[in-house]
Amino acid sequence: MKRFITIFTAVMLIFSLCFTANAAGDDDIVLSNCDTTLNWSANSQGMDALEGDAANFVEGSGSVGATAINGKLNQIAYIPSAPIDISKYSYMEFDIYFSDITWFTDCGGVMIELTSSGTTDKESNRYMKKVMRHLFENGAIEGKQNWWHFVLVLDDPQGTANGQLDKTRFNFFRFYSVDPISTTPDYTMRIDNVRFTNNPENYVPMVDEKEESSGISNTSSEKATVYVPKRTDKNLELRAELENIVNLGYIAVGVAGVLLVAVIVLFIVKLKKNKS
Secondary structure, X not given: OHHHHHHHHHHHXXXXXXXXXXXXXXXXXXXXXXXXXXXXXXXEOOEEOOEEEOOOOOOOOXXXXXXXXXOEEEEEEEOOOOOEOOXXXXXXXXXXXXXOOHHHXXXXXXXXXXXXXXXXXXOEEEEOHHHHHHHHHHOEOOOOXXXXXXXXXXXXXXXXXXXXXXXXXXXXXXXXXXXXXXXXXXXXXXXXXXXXXXXXXXXXXXXXXXXXXXXXXXXXXXXXOOEEEOOOOHHHHHHHHHHHHHHHHHHHHHHHHHHHHHHHHHHHHHHHHHHO
């Protein structure tokens, strides 16, 4: 019996290691699923503009966003309840919706900012028009009109301000657009499924270019590599998930087979001992 317990324990350890390795591909942390407006705020034309949307979203049951009057959204921001250590992650990903992207060329200032200071313009990593332009051109989400998937490289911002983001205590995220021309129409934006990850959805590196003037003062003029996500077909994603399930099934069958062999061997050994 002791021998059987030893064999059983070893087999289960192997199974556990195999399962853990398979599950490690989903290495991410969700910052906000955006199903509620908890920890979100928005300001447009000096007024509270935060909106929850249970009809227009990518995952879960809702998204959060705002309406930018005359093309100006002072900011939409997320401040977690406590600082988060994201030092083990390399990317930030989220899905974002714009009813009209006229504002993108009309606005003098457009920025996504991550900080560890709990506020703007301090310990700040900044992502400008260059990144967003390529994401708009290449990151459209199939089957979701006016939605785009954004991937930001945490260690490769286009600018920093008053020190860069301390990844061990991230505590502030915002998007904003300012200084539109007088004819810029209102636009509605939504954001969903915000997370940090080491395995972003498929992307390819873009050719590095000099950043255009964005109307925003930066303390760093270093160029950044741009990564463009390419959304995969949902059927392919489903097929991949099914393949993972099948692989786990094979592992389970293999474990059962090993256990059966072990039981048979022990039974034969016991019979031989009884005969002797």
